[in-house]
Amino acid sequence: MTRLLTPSPSDPAVAPTADQLRAQVGRLFGRSLYIRTVDTGSCAACESEIRLLAAPHYDLHRLGFFFTPAPRHADLLMVTGPGTTGMAHALRATHAAMPDPKVVVAVGACALGGVYRQADDLTHGGVTGLLPVDVLIPGCPPSPLALLQGLLVAVGRLAERIEPARFRIEGAEAP
Amino acid sequence: MARWFLRGLRRGVVTTRYPHRPDPEAARVPTPPAFDPARLTGALADQLVAVCPSGALERRGDTLVLDVGACTACQRCLPVAGAAGRPSGVFECAATDRDRLRVAIPIRGQHR
Ligand code: SF4
Ligand code: SF4
Numbered sequence: 510m511t512r513l514l515t516p517s518p519s520d521p522a523v524a525p526t527a528d529q530l531r532a533q534v535g536r537l538f539g540r541s542l543y544i545r546t547v548d549t550g551s552c553a554a555c556e557s558e559i560r561l562l563a564a565p566h567y568d569l570h571r572l573g574f575f576f577t578p579a580p581r582h583a584d585l586l587m588v589t590g591p592g593t594t595g596m597a598h599a600l601r602a603t604h605a606a607m608p609d610p611k612v613v614v615a616v617g618a619c620a621l622g623g624v625y626r627q628a629d630d631l632t633h634g635g636v637t638g639l640l641p642v643d644v645l646i647p648g649c650p651p652s653p654l655a656l657l658q659g660l661l662v663a664v665g666r667l668a669e670r671i672e673p674a675r676f677r678i679e680g681a682e683a684p
Numbered sequence: 685m686a687r688w689f690l691r692g693l694r695r696g697v698v699t700t701r702y703p704h705r706p707d708p709e710a711a712r713v714p715t716p717p718a719f720d721p722a723r724l725t726g727a728l729a730d731q732l733v734a735v736c737p738s739g740a741l742e743r744r745g746d747t748l749v750l751d752v753g754a755c756t757a758c759q760r761c762l763p764v765a766g767a768a769g770r771p772s773g774v775f776e777c778a779a780t781d782r783d784r785l786r787v788a789i790p791i792r793g794q795h796r
Binding site (some may be wrong): 565626643645646649655658662673679 | 696756757758772787788
């Protein structure tokens, strides 16, 4: 029987591994997945690209993704911004309010710890230290296509395509 | 959904076929750089590290580490790199592990 409520991931003894979680989320919500977004101090460009996902050109609804304003209805949490200290509590509370199983996607260089590199009084230097992040989407901001790929990776419908060889130019003639 | 699609076709508006087909617009998206290890010298690597405003480049001995997670694809490193660099064209950068975004590029160039 499918268990709709998994043990809370905060209990390491019974928590599902990230891969199990993704497989479960893909099976349960592969074509009907609700997204809640939280902005932890982004410049709003990441948010704007996320909004574009619902525009006719990208139309993420055709892939079974929907936005919801209610954390209680959300299966996936998209977090932007460097994790400002003022938003840390709201972020954790949103995450806690979401039913299990849930997936966290960090969006943009800020959230990945790229722009504000160190934690200080104002930011946590990214959100990876605040929440268990399942999928990271680089970019400043990531294009809607990059976001789509990240969402599909999060539900196990696409494979990761990040390969070191793609950032090396091999086989060029010697200078 | 099909009705929307057909109406869109009639009016000349087509939703992207991604991920089932590549999206032609993807070519216009700024992407992180790719570097040529054979043209990358130690001195050039140091210049690249110095010019990157995001701290996405780091020199570790004979390796230049590109942190795709920190790179903002601003492309300020490309004029400095000259023939040793170009946009990678990789926009599908999602990863499930932060360390997978740190890409090692060997420094194999002998001189400039
Ligand atoms: S990653 Fe870039 S676009 Fe996104 S919030 Fe940070 S500065 Fe803005
Ligand atoms: S594109 Fe910009 S952020 Fe990325 S490595 Fe080059 S200089 Fe750094």
